[in-house]
Amino acid sequence: MQTQSVNVEEVDVLVGGPRMHFLRAGSGPPLILLHGLVGSLHNWRLNIDALAHSATVYVPDLLNMGKSDRVPGLDAGLEATADRVAAFMDALGLAEADIAGHSHGGAVALTLAARHPRRVARLILFAPANPFCDLGRQLIGFYQSRVGHLFASTIPVLPRWTKAIALGRLYGDPARVAPGTLEGYTAGLEVCGTVDHVLQVIRRWTSDMDRLRSALPSIAGKPTLLIWGDQDRAVGLESARQLQRVLLHSSLIILPGVGHIPFEEMPTACNHAMLEFLRSPSEIVLSSANSTSTTQLRQPRPSFFHSERSE
Secondary structure, three states: OOOOOOOEEEEEEEOOOOEEEEEEEOOOOEEEEEOOOOOOHHHHOOOHHHHHOOOEEEEEOOOOOOOOOOOOOOOOOHHHHHHHHHHHHHHHOOOOEEEEEEOHHHHHHHHHHHHOHHHEEEEEEEOOOOOOOOOOHHHHHHHHOHHHHHHHHHHHHOOHHHHHHHHHOOOOOHHHOOOOOOHHHHOHHHOOOHHHHHHHHHHOHHHHHHHHHHHHHHHOOOOEEEEEEOOOOOOOHHHHHHHHHHOOOEEEEEEOOOOOOHHHHOHHHHHHHHHHHHHOHHHOOOOOOOOEEEEEOOOOOOOOOOOEEOO
């Protein structure tokens, strides 16, 4: 774990019996960071320090991932996963929190807001998996097949260089992959039970996205910041615009030349965006019930929330 200038605690808590591992840092309103499908809390290491100066940051390894317990047969659906995040909040005595999520973790965050609306104050979503994206349909179909299942079982033992190439494809510029990044996506995969859990998520993908589509109107008024790279090969930018049209109190920041993991590829800019939103969401989320805004972000600067209305 990268050295932080704030004190970062490594903590375990029991959530419905199993042990969930998480980091806690800073002081202020609670902010929970949810990693993506094959990720871990390690993925947020470049963000914790900046955010912890304005919030109490909680960064969990979701069950069956990272350093948290592996639970055979755990319900891998979006709704069950979101309910476990709510149970995690219960275990920590958090009535409400701001929730940030990436990719599959973003879909979990959206589902959490739909199922437990009083627990979620605001949403920050980095390229969240969503029902408007068709980019990964063929890949999902492959991993749902017998051949895909067999291939997935070999991923933990593939050479490191092949995993590095795969990670680089998720970046707009592979040269921006920081040292130690790959380990945040591969270490947990080597633990028995992790790949099976990921495959269970994939098996339920289509039905989960259908449920999420039905749930989205119920959170249309939730203040939301969307952050997307325009070179995202996993969750396409076009789906961002469709999602933004449903989330009526949302703002979309587009990072040119950036891929699927903006908060790792451009951490300084993303940290600034998150802090600006958490401090003054009204400057981003327009007051009209049918208003959204879009910002093209190139370099971090004191204020980049000069927004234009999207069509």
